[in-house]
Amino acid sequence: MAVADIDHLIGLIARLPGLGPRSARRVALALLRDPQRRMLPLARAMESAALSVKTCSFCGNLDVSDPCRICSDPDRLHDVVCVVENVSDLWALERAGAHRGVYQVLGGVLSALRGVGPEDLNVASLFERLKDGSVKEVILALGATVEGATTMYWLQERIMPFGVIVTRVAQGVPMGGALDVLDDGTLAAAVSSRRLL
Amino acid sequence: MAVADIDHLIGLIARLPGLGPRSARRVALALLRDPQRRMLPLARAMESAALSVKTCSFCGNLDVSDPCRICSDPDRLHDVVCVVENVSDLWALERAGAHRGVYQVLGGVLSALRGVGPEDLNVASLFERLKDGSVKEVILALGATVEGATTMYWLQERIMPFGVIVTRVAQGVPMGGALDVLDDGTLAAAVSSRRLL
Secondary structure, X not given: OOHHHHHHHHHHHHOOOOOOHHHHHHHHHHHXXXXXXXXXXXXXXXXXXXXXXXXXXXXXXXXXXXXXXXXXXXXXXEEEEEEEOOHHHHHHHHHHOXXXXXXXXXXXXXXXXXXXXXXXXXXXXXXXXXXXXXXXXXXXXXXXOHHHHHHHHHHHHHHHHHOOEEEEOOXXXXXXXXXXXXXXXXXXXXXXXXXXX | OOHHHHHHHHHHHHOOOOOOHHHHHHHHHHHHHOHHHHHHHHHHHHHHHHHHOEEOOOOOOEEOOOOOOOOOOOOOEEEEEEEEOOHHHHHHHHHHOOOOEEEEEOOOOOEOOOOEOHHHXXXXXXXXXXHOOOOOXXXXXXXXXXXXXXXXXXXXXXXXXXXXXXXXXXXXXXXXXXXXXXXXXXXXXXXXXXXXX
């Protein structure tokens, strides 16, 4: 292929998260070496995904159907909404099978630094659900960062009035984690929220 | 999109060199977030590349034309052939503008371990070029590994009889490299091949 085309492909690959020019060249070459069995299937999978992906108008999840398969699944607990920052968090919780309810994907957290205000968060559909009284509990599963905490506080303030239980995921020592490598904040949280055995 | 489709896409991405399931999910998500501006262009670039890429029957380079643009470039020195292991090495030398001649991409190096024999190397076209006496010098630019050295020795043995100059790229201290972090082999090579100033 024309060197320009190669560079175009490498440039597109290099823009992917976690990849640089170097790894992009390695990836491009691996694909070019086996166009039929590696590059074409990937290209086709991407194209079909790009053409079929939708954002769920209820929770903000990515799926081919709107509402997404989680929101349209009768076996999920639709009165327990887990609020996450991104779809990746939703995926992580689904992989862990940690949540049997539905989700609300904010698409970000409040950040004065990055200029992310309440109007930038996907919360309207959450408040809709709260208004019609179909929600019993809202689980706040945002990162334990300043911005995550700010966002959780902001949400709590606005959800409380609906008379809905608002909880947040526990902080503590990660599974298989050694205490001596943990930051003070996590250790403090782990101790203060200790459980009786 | 169906979770199975997502997993299919992630699975394909995860098989790329340097990517694992985790980074593949990150990449897939970044693409899914912006299908029109990120996923489709990449998919199309891959498809067109996959359909147009050819292996140059002269040197083994990857290009849309056969012979490749290097072999068909009248301004290159066609009597100076640089032997490299992979197309990635060819790209590196081209980026560096280090070689003004043509190439021979072996597609590997001799390896008893990985069961790579002479029959697995792309050398036939090299010996063809040597036979018709159109080659003045063969530069061996293989990695400074046991396998690379074995392959260079094997090639030297077979190229010498054609009365062609056989050279190998110099070994030594890399540009901007500190001596104290270099391995003994490199240091020994750097000293033994020292130059008068």
